[in-house]
Amino acid sequence: EIVLTQSPGTLSLSPGERATLSCRASQTLTSAYLAWYQQKPGQAPRLLIIGASSRARGIPDRFSGGGSGTDFTLTISRLEPEDFAVYYCQHYDSSWTFGQGTKVEI
Amino acid sequence: EAQLVQSGAEVKKPGESLKISCTGSGYIFDNFWIAWVRQIPGKGLEWMGNIYPGDSDTIYSPSFQGQVTISVDRSASTAFLQWSGLKASDTAIYYCAKRDGTVFDPWGQGTLVTVSS
Numbered sequence: 001e002i003v004l005t006q007s008p009g010t011l012s013l014s015p016g017e018r019a020t021l022s023c024r025a026s027q028t029l030t031s032a033y034l035a036w037y038q039q040k041p042g043q044a045p046r047l048l049i050i051g052a053s054s055r056a057r058g059i060p061d062r063f064s065g066g067g068s069g070t071d072f073t074l075t076i077s078r079l080e081p082e083d084f085a086v087y088y089c090q091h092y093d094s095s096w097t098f099g100q101g102t103k104v105e106i
Numbered sequence: 107e108a109q110l111v112q113s114g115a116e117v118k119k120p121g122e123s124l125k126i127s128c129t130g131s132g133y134i135f136d137n138f139w140i141a142w143v144r145q146i147p148g149k150g151l152e153w154m155g156n157i158y159p160g161d162s163d164t165i166y167s168p169s170f171q172g173q174v175t176i177s178v179d180r181s182a183s184t185a186f187l188q189w190s191g192l193k194a195s196d197t198a199i200y201y202c203a204k205r206d207g208t209v210f211d212p213w214g215q216g217t218l219v220t221v222s223s
Contacts, residue, residue: 092208096153
């Protein structure tokens with residue numbers, strides 16, 4: 001079973017700063033099956049990134065994904081107030097696994 | 107635009123049964139898997155299982171196999187998640203989501219299930 005470990009647990013930043021979130025896998029992943037979601041308090045998750053690096057429809061270009069193998073990143077180039085949320089990576093390999101999340105806070 | 111609307115919050119006692127729903131609109135419901143995901147308050151996301159409305163094919167996460175039942179009513183474009191004997195540990199928010207390839211998009215608004223004596 002693949003385990004996804006996200007770091008850091010919490011990222012304390014200010015609007016306008018750059019955020020870099022990590023998702024590390026216990027074994028090599030198929031990049032095409034790596035996704036990122038954003039969850040704001042009291043809301044359902046929202047799909048951000050598919051295939052490790054492609055933005056979902058309607059996602060601003062300040063969000064970017066990258067990586068391969070066992071190490072993947074989500075980067076928010078300049079944080080907007082609405083970007084403060086919890087971010088999850090997810091992988092599919094005959095079942096779906098989520099990382100434990102990274103909280104981006106002010 | 108695809109949309110999933112879930113049934114409202116529930117408060118139940120241990121041992122009671124429960125069936126929550128997820129109704130799809132804005133797309134061909136039969137043609138896309140529906141996923142169920144659990145989120146214990148303050149915790150992360152756990153995939154529970156999927157159902158394909160077209161033929162009711164269902165797959166469960168090993169962690170939830172035998173603990174819940176996923177079903178569908180094609181005529182109502184609605185998927186269901188049910189328990190026959192709730193436990194306090196089932197207290198959580200349950201989300202449904204449309205599976206699009208290997209990702210979940212969009213998600214329903216979530217149903218809070220509280221199990222307490």
